[in-house]
Amino acid sequence: MPAVSKGDGMRGLAVFISDIRNCKSKEAEIKRINKELANIRSKFKGDKALDGYSKKKYVCKLLFIFLLGHDIDFGHMEAVNLLSSNKYTEKQIGYLFISVLVNSNSELIRLINNAIKNDLSSRNPTFMCLALHCIANVGSREMAEAFASEIPRILVAGDTMDSVKQSAALCLLRLYKTSPDLVLMGEWTSRVVHLLNDQHMGVVTAAISLITCLSQKNPDEFKTCVSLAVSRLSRIVSSASTDLQDYTYYFVPAPWLSCKLLRLLQCYPPPEDGAVKGRLVECLETILNKAQEPPKSKKVQHSNAKNAILFEAISLIIHYDSEPNLLVRACNQLGQFLQHRETNLRYLALESMCTLASSEFSHEAVKTHIETVINALKTERDVSVRQRAADLLYAMCDRSNAKQIVAEMLSYLETADYSIREEMVLKVAILAEKYAVDYSWYVDTILNLIRIAGDYVSEEVWYRVIQIVINRDDVQGYAAKTVFEALQAPACHENMVKVGGYILGEFGNLIAGDPRSSPLVQFNLLHSKFHLCSVPTRALLLSAYIKFINLFPETKATIQEVLRCDSQIRNSDVELQQRAVEYLKLSSIASTDVLATVLEEMPPFPERESSILAKLKKKKGPGAVSVTELEDGKREGGELNGGGDRGPETTAMAASNASTPSPSADLLGIRSAAPISAGPASAGSLLVDVFSETGPAAPSAAVNDDGFLRDLEQPTETSDSLLVEGSGDLE
Amino acid sequence: MIGGLFIYNHKGEVLISRVYRDDIGRNAVDAFRVNVIHARQQVRSPVTNIARTSFFHVKRSNIWLAAVTKQNVNAAMVFEFLYKMCDVMTAYFGKISEENIKNNFVLIYELLDEILDFGYPQNSETGALKTFITQQGIKGQHQTKEEQSQITSQVTGQIGWRREGIKYRRNELFLDVLESVNLLMSPQGQVLSAHVSGRVVMKSYLSGMPECKFGMNDKIVIDKQGKGGASDDAGKSSGKQSIAIDDCTFHQCVRLSKFDSERSISFIPPDGEYELMRYRTTKDIILPFRVIPLVREVGRTKLEVKVVIKSNFKPSLLAQKIEVRIPTPLNTSGVQVICMKGKAKYKASENAIVWKIKRMAGMKESQISAEIELLPTNDKKKWARPPISMNFEVPFAPSGLKVRYLKVFESKLNYSDHDVIKWVRYIGRSGIYETRC
Numbered sequence A: 001m002p003a004v005s006k007g008d009g010m011r012g013l014a015v016f017i018s019d020i021r022n023c024k025s026k027e028a029e030i031k032r033i034n035k036e037l038a039n040i041r042s043k044f045k046g047d048k049a050l051d052g053y054s055k056k057k058y059v060c061k062l063l064f065i066f067l068l069g070h071d072i073d074f075g076h077m078e079a080v081n082l083l084s085s086n087k088y089t090e091k092q093i094g095y096l097f098i099s100v101l102v103n104s105n106s107e108l109i110r111l112i113n114n115a116i117k118n119d120l121s122s123r124n125p126t127f128m129c130l131a132l133h134c135i136a137n138v139g140s141r142e143m144a145e146a147f148a149s150e151i152p153r154i155l156v157a158g159d160t161m162d163s164v165k166q167s168a169a170l171c172l173l174r175l176y177k178t179s180p181d182l183v184l185m186g187e188w189t190s191r192v193v194h195l196l197n198d199q200h201m202g203v204v205t206a207a208i209s210l211i212t213c214l215s216q217k218n219p220d221e222f223k224t225c226v227s228l229a230v231s232r233l234s235r236i237v238s239s240a241s242t243d244l245q246d247y248t249y250y251f252v253p254a255p256w257l258s259c260k261l262l263r264l265l266q267c268y269p270p271p272e273d274g275a276v277k278g279r280l281v282e283c284l285e286t287i288l289n290k291a292q293e294p295p296k297s298k299k300v301q302h303s304n305a306k307n308a309i310l311f312e313a314i315s316l317i318i319h320y321d322s323e324p325n326l327l328v329r330a331c332n333q334l335g336q337f338l339q340h341r342e343t344n345l346r347y348l349a350l351e352s353m354c355t356l357a358s359s360e361f362s363h364e365a366v367k368t369h370i371e372t373v374i375n376a377l378k379t380e381r382d383v384s385v386r387q388r389a390a391d392l393l394y395a396m397c398d399r400s401n402a403k404q405i406v407a408e409m410l411s412y413l414e415t416a417d418y419s420i421r422e423e424m425v426l427k428v429a430i431l432a433e434k435y436a437v438d439y440s441w442y443v444d445t446i447l448n449l450i451r452i453a454g455d456y457v458s459e460e461v462w463y464r465v466i467q468i469v470i471n472r473d474d475v476q477g478y479a480a481k482t483v484f485e486a487l488q489a490p491a492c493h494e495n496m497v498k499v500g501g502y503i504l505g506e507f508g509n510l511i512a513g514d515p516r517s518s519p520l521v522q523f524n525l526l527h528s529k530f531h532l533c534s535v536p537t538r539a540l541l542l543s544a545y546i547k548f549i550n551l552f553p554e555t556k557a558t559i560q561e562v563l564r565c566d567s568q569i570r571n572s573d574v575e576l577q578q579r580a581v582e583y584l585k586l587s588s589i590a591s592t593d594v595l596a597t598v599l600e601e602m603p604p605f606p607e608r609e610s611s612i613l614a615k616l617k618k619k620k621g622p623g624a625v626s627v628t629e630l631e632d633g634k635r636e637g638g639e640l641n642g643g644g645d646r647g648p649e650t651t652a653m654a655a656s657n658a659s660t661p662s663p664s665a666d667l668l669g670i671r672s673a674a675p676i677s678a679g680p681a682s683a684g685s686l687l688v689d690v691f692s693e694t695g696p697a698a699p700s701a702a703v704n705d706d707g708f709l710r711d712l713e714q715p716t717e718t719s720d721s722l723l724v725e726g727s728g729d730l731e
Numbered sequence B: 001m002i003g004g005l006f007i008y009n010h011k012g013e014v015l016i017s018r019v020y021r022d023d024i025g026r027n028a029v030d031a032f033r034v035n036v037i038h039a040r041q042q043v044r045s046p047v048t049n050i051a052r053t054s055f056f057h058v059k060r061s062n063i064w065l066a067a068v069t070k071q072n073v074n075a076a077m078v079f080e081f082l083y084k085m086c087d088v089m090t091a092y093f094g095k096i097s098e099e100n101i102k103n104n105f106v107l108i109y110e111l112l113d114e115i116l117d118f119g120y121p122q123n124s125e126t127g128a129l130k131t132f133i134t135q136q137g138i139k140g141q142h143q144t145k146e147e148q149s150q151i152t153s154q155v156t157g158q159i160g161w162r163r164e165g166i167k168y169r170r171n172e173l174f175l176d177v178l179e180s181v182n183l184l185m186s187p188q189g190q191v192l193s194a195h196v197s198g199r200v201v202m203k204s205y206l207s208g209m210p211e212c213k214f215g216m217n218d219k220i221v222i223d224k225q226g227k228g229g230a231s232d233d234a235g236k237s238s239g240k241q242s243i244a245i246d247d248c249t250f251h252q253c254v255r256l257s258k259f260d261s262e263r264s265i266s267f268i269p270p271d272g273e274y275e276l277m278r279y280r281t282t283k284d285i286i287l288p289f290r291v292i293p294l295v296r297e298v299g300r301t302k303l304e305v306k307v308v309i310k311s312n313f314k315p316s317l318l319a320q321k322i323e324v325r326i327p328t329p330l331n332t333s334g335v336q337v338i339c340m341k342g343k344a345k346y347k348a349s350e351n352a353i354v355w356k357i358k359r360m361a362g363m364k365e366s367q368i369s370a371e372i373e374l375l376p377t378n379d380k381k382k383w384a385r386p387p388i389s390m391n392f393e394v395p396f397a398p399s400g401l402k403v404r405y406l407k408v409f410e411s412k413l414n415y416s417d418h419d420v421i422k423w424v425r426y427i428g429r430s431g432i433y434e435t436r437c
Helices: A011-022 A026-045 A052-067 A076-083 A088-101 A109-121 A125-138 A141-147 A150-156 A162-178 A188-197 A201-217 A225-238 A255-265 A274-292 A300-320 A324-337 A343-357 A363-367 A370-379 A383-396 A402-413 A418-434 A439-456 A459-471 A473-487 A494-511 A519-530 A535-551 A553-564 A574-589 A592-598 A611-620 A625-640 A650-659 A663-673 A686-694 A725-730 B027-037 B075-093 B098-103 B105-115 B126-132 B145-156 B219-228 B233-239 B256-262
Strands: B004-008 B014-019 B047-050 B053-060 B063-069 B172-185 B191-205 B211-216 B247-250 B265-267 B272-281 B289-298 B302-311 B318-327 B332-339 B343-347 B352-361 B365-374 B388-394 B403-409 B421-435
Touching (some): A011 A052, A052 A076, A109 A150, A125 A141, A125 A150, A125 A162, A150 A162, A150 A188, A162 A201, A201 A255, A225 A274, A255 A300, A300 A324, A343 A363, A343 A370, A383 A418, A418 A439, A418 A459, A418 A611, A439 A473, A459 A494, A459 A611, A473 A494, A494 A519, A553 A574, A574 A592, B014 B105, B027 B053, B027 B063, B053 B075, B075 B098, B172 B403, B256 B265, B265 B272, B289 B318, B289 B388, B289 B421, B302 B318, B332 B343, B332 B352, B352 B365
Antiparallel strands (some): B004 B014, B053 B063, B343 B352, B388 B421
């Protein structure tokens, strides 16, 4: 190739690339590449030394061929030679080739490291930058071993150029991320912090990424950065939009830097020093103020940059959770975004508000937006936004608005997206339970839930409603009546049949006085659903029937007939057959006394963590930390007393806690009244504990983990008749 | 049966699309393009199954022909048809290229209507097709009603490949035996695999409806004759040169029942050029050339290659178009070649030394030596040493097949076997002819 122009043009390369692009077929391309490779090989082989320009050109061609997807197994040596060139372009190509092609276990690594070392110790800033970029791009362990001690020195040295410092900070960050054990903390760490004060904004931006990463691992070493960051932030925030020249982005001064600073501050608790804190609050206030100002530009970049800072500031405010004023202001600001026409903004606002709702200071403020959020839940086009709206509704719910929110969620459930239905159901169930003042409302809500979204009602939900009905005497009658009415619908969900079967079996007597719901009517109603149900439900219904025999002797004949028919007593399912046989025998042999003992009303359940809540947590997974934390927080709040009347009178609350107990406390009371005076037995090992402490004769053995009425082990052995219903579960 | 037939150019654009059955939808066209023509990895298999649809394709230079079906068809039949389709197209408009296909698309659709009916292959004999599918437009004036009805009776008749009333002043026929010999040989000269696939192509210009009989030195026939007439000396002497044919297929004009019972090949030939039979042999193959490679690695950066070729046939015969291709390592940086005969050149784009000799007589030998300089690489992989391949053309049949006779009988017209001028030619070509080194 004649040296037509010795400049940086590299005509040969351009010709080669255009040849390749003009190739008609894959085969032609491969032929052209083979030819070029042979040419380069012969050039590299040649005895006469190549000048830097041609070396650069051929290395470039090799790089191009490699990027086309062909293997390159030579030319590494030439690339390494280029590193020692004095020309920028040659060095650059050399480094480029090495960053792209040299794998970490190459034997050339020592030569490369030497060249890098030379460049690092040179006084030429561009060469140093090239070397640093190469280290960062390769980022291998060998590189880290060789340079992890060198780079911090360059970073903090007084005479290093700004651009080099920038590169060094990012390079160190990369090495720290790949092999943190090799980057040792030392006296340089304190000086790195002072880079926050650097004149050059680029250096600060680079350094802050490094500091944020480092301080997450060693927060104590970098504590001093807080005050520096605050002062830096206040300088940026208070500067006019033209002050920072290069670092002003669409009239917003240094948005990236501001975001990073705010994020760094989120690694630490609020500053203790009053002056620093005051300054920071001032900054945050300024940011919130600026959000109110009319936009300086209609460009989307301007608003994006501004909002990025704002959201970062709000998450810092939430993180501190100590400035009621700021929290309320943040909340109001977010409230404005709730109706913004940008979907992304609406999403972010809902998400941030979720966390705000958990703060005691801003909870009330969040609540004011309930109408907007409900509206969002109904009208939002994007399902992910709707999901956030549902989360927020859940988070902002307390005793004062529970009824409204639950009603809204229920009505939304009918049209909700399939992907979020189950979660919605769980949330409604939890809210209904947590904020239930009136348990008939609770029963109504859950039955409604089952009616609307029966398929998505998990076992836990209906277990829970039964637990609560059994534990609360005052709702039992109402529950029986409601269930009876609900079952009259021509098509009702199987879960409804389960609940109905259980409750009527237990408390059917409470409504038997009414001729419209006489025992026989109840039985016929239940039995009309029997054949449409799955095996577990049928088993449950059979148990309900035997309970009917106990409750209403007048139904005995009818029920025995049902049990006796072939479809029961010879059912192909073992469980059903066994139940039918045993119940039939039990009803015909045992005396009424025995029956009454065996089929006694279920004893109350011990209180424990709501299984629904556990399920919701599991569903959300460990990823959604904020939500689970939130729930924990709420639950604690609920135990004290519904978070609604929080505020200055915290002392009064303790008193009210005793007098008007919250629902969970209430249930607690029931538990202590129950025969199991085992104390606060832990939920996990509850069954075992109860059993060992109270002995086999205790009716509390009926407590079973899933609230499912199971079969009787040996129904005719009267001596053991006290070992009642739940015994099957103790296996 | 074939559900549809598509022709694509190299970019995957559809040039011809003919769907014969309802089970093939429009999306089948795209499925083949996406999954085969534009596939990331080159598709090697000629049959591709995509979503319960089978695609059979052949490629002619840059043109893809694909037959599509949803049924379980006989793949060999489909390929036979596709190759026939290529032959027909070549006979009509020459080379199969994108331009030719675009220029003749009306003709191609017409042909496709004729040679495939509801996916069943029909008469694809070029000679017969040319009588009623012409490029000259409607010949209404020239064609009388009689001629038209003649076409119908001929196409639907028993001898669909030949029409009646052909007359030539000179009755002439040409017989070409075309063979391609495939070989894989170990460096020590051991034959690892070898076979010959051959074709007998005939060009006949005979008057009337002649009955032909073709005879060759097939082992079974010769042995039978030897047994039948023990006194026949000629039969015995030719018995030595008989060959064992592994399998063969015939043109549709050959009476198969007669071949099955008497092993005699008798037929009424089509007019013009056609392929009478195809066969394959694997035993007693005459290998026209022997390649003796010698590769020596001198250190890490040098390779010495010496290749000797020996011609192994009668000295009076001349081989032509000899080309030896010696692969070079991927890190070759320079090659020096010395050869006594022909021309040799290092072709970097193909990573090979190509040695060409125009002509070479039998029982001769020739050699080439090359010094290959290598560039040290950091790749530890050893060079795979691909085999040395060879191309040539020789004027005899490497399988040893000989045409013993081709007799022509025409009882109605008064010309006899002796009046027919007959030409026989043997051409042996290299198929994949490789020697490991």
